[in-house]
Amino acid sequence: MSNFNGVKAKLIGIDAMNQSNLDYALREIGGEMFGSIGGNVACAVSMAAAKLAAQLDNMELYEYINSKFMKPDGIKKSIPRPLGNLIGGGVHSSGRMTIQEILISPKDAGSFMEAAHVNATVHRERGEQIAKKLGSTSGVNVEGAWITPYADMENLELAAQVKSEVEKRHGIRIDLGIDFAASEYFDGGRYTYSDMVLDRKGQIDFVLSLINKFGLAVAEDPMDEDDFDGFAEILRHAGNGCEVVGDDLYTSNADRVVTGIERKSTNCVLVKVNQIGTLSETMEVVRTAHMSGMRTIVSHRSRETTDSYIAHLAVAFGSDFIKTGIVGGERVSKLNELDRIEAIENSA
Numbered sequence: 001m002s003n004f005n006g007v008k009a010k011l012i013g014i015d016a017m018n019q020s021n022l023d024y025a026l027r028e029i030g031g032e033m034f035g036s037i038g039g040n041v042a043c044a045v046s047m048a049a050a051k052l053a054a055q056l057d058n059m060e061l062y063e064y065i066n067s068k069f070m071k072p073d074g075i076k077k078s079i080p081r082p083l084g085n086l087i088g089g090g091v092h093s094s095g096r097m098t099i100q101e102i103l104i105s106p107k108d109a110g111s112f113m114e115a116a117h118v119n120a121t122v123h124r125e126r127g128e129q130i131a132k133k134l135g136s137t138s139g140v141n142v143e144g145a146w147i148t149p150y151a152d153m154e155n156l157e158l159a160a161q162v163k164s165e166v167e168k169r170h171g172i173r174i175d176l177g178i179d180f181a182a183s184e185y186f187d188g189g190r191y192t193y194s195d196m197v198l199d200r201k202g203q204i205d206f207v208l209s210l211i212n213k214f215g216l217a218v219a220e221d222p223m224d225e226d227d228f229d230g231f232a233e234i235l236r237h238a239g240n241g242c243e244v245v246g247d248d249l250y251t252s253n254a255d256r257v258v259t260g261i262e263r264k265s266t267n268c269v270l271v272k273v274n275q276i277g278t279l280s281e282t283m284e285v286v287r288t289a290h291m292s293g294m295r296t297i298v299s300h301r302s303r304e305t306t307d308s309y310i311a312h313l314a315v316a317f318g319s320d321f322i323k324t325g326i327v328g329g330e331r332v333s334k335l336n337e338l339d340r341i342e343a344i345e346n347s348a
Contacts, residue, residue: 004041016049017056019069023278034277043274047309050279062312062341069283070316075290079112079342080314081105082335083177083218083297084119084326086126087155088145090181092302095138096151098185098193102159103177103218105321113339116326118172123326125162142302144327151195160214177218178210183248186224204233211238218297218321220245220270231265243268243320245297252276254284261292268295271317273310275301286317299323304330308337315341 010029014022023046030037054064066077083105089097104122109115126146130138138147148155156176163174182203185191191198198206200223207222211234219238223230225248235244247270250256260266269289273282289296298314300323311334314322322338325331 004037004045007037007041007045011045016052019046019050019053020280022046022049023280026278027281030277039274039277042277046278046280047273051309060312060341060344061309062315065279065283065312065316066318070286070318073287073290075286075318077315077345078318079338079345080298080319080322081107082112082116082119082326082338083321083323084116084123085143085145085179085323086119086123086159086326088141088143088147089152089155091184092143093141093145093147095147095149096194097148097155099152099178100181100184101143101145101179101220102155103179103220103323104159104163105175105177105217107173107175107217109172111339112342113335114172116335116339118166118170118174119326121170122162122166122174125166126159129158129162140327143300144325144331152193156210156214175217176214177216177220177243178222179218179220179247180207180222181248182221182223183225200227200230204230207234208237211242216242218243218245218268221248223249225249225251228260228263228265231260232263235264235266243295243297245270247272247299250285252282252285254281254288257285257288257294261288261294266294268297268320270323271296271298271313271319272301273313282313283317290318295320297321297323300325300331300334306330306333308333310334311337311341314338315345 014025026042030042034042054061083103085101086104087102090100104119106115106118141147167174191203219242222234238244244266245268246266250269252272252275276282286296296317296319298310298319324334
């Protein structure tokens with residue numbers, strides 16, 4: 001609150017309808033990396049201005065952002081697919097799994113909410129699977145993903161098994177994905193897992209083997225955050241069916257995305273407003289990605305509130321996926337909002 005109080009006096013008189021001016025002022029006040037006010041304050045003020053401007057124009061937030069900022073650059077609104085974290089590892093969890101997340105997303109559901117329900121079914125049955133093996137579940141992490149005592153490959157095999165069972169019952173194909181978050185266990189040129197250590201080439205080969213074995217639709221941050229060429233090598237061999245995604249690689253920063261475009265590092269960018277700080281800078285990332293033919297995924301963060309603005313951004317940005325979790329009120333609020341938005345779009 002003290003950070004916000006220091007900001008608000010400097011913003012009085014700035015037109016909320018002029019998003020770029022407001023965001024520029026926030027950047028001037030906050031300095032590099034918003035060190036003097038904090039990224040969360042910058043994000044909250046920036047998004048509050050956009051919400052107010054949408055209300056003054058009597059428009060839904062997603063419609064306002066798309067029509068005013070995205071559509072002029074040829075970016076059409078669309079309903080994304082829900083990308084949910086099924087099993088958690090890495091720094092977000094306490095188990096033996098080194099990779100950060102095993103992800104799921106229905107491929108051909110009839111509606112967004114049907115896809116969300118399928119994700120929830122897989123999540124529930126994965127919990128039952130754990131309880132049957134162990135006698136009880138080992139709980140979920142802060143994002144609602146299951147924590148297990150198993151290492152990476154066993155978790156992947158079990159996720160593939162329950163995914164296949166739900167697919168057969170529902171007649172819906174379900175994609176698997178992995179957030180490797182590889183920078184978290186990269187040190188001294190090596191990637192240290194709970195049960196193996198890989199050099200750079202070994203990591204590339206391991207990632208490609210998982211893409212092929214499990215038909216991964218998403219491979220997020222498979223290499224260290226500064227290894228643009230390592231990402232590029234994975235992309236060259238991954239095939240068209242896999243989104244090789246940069247999160248830590250780009251940190252929602254347009255300059256780093258440009259580097260990724262030049263090096264042909266990825267075909268997809270993860271987008272987080274409070275990672276870069278303002279809506280204007282986030283939209284620049286999206287425009288930069290789209291102009292190069294890269295796709296986007298709008299993502300939640302580990303510590304979330306029930307605010308559902310990222311649901312609106314995913315639609316406004318024409319994103320292929322929204323990464324927003326499967327269970328928990330702060331995750332479900334985004335899913336419910338996308339259900340509402342889809343109903344609005346279908347009735348238009």
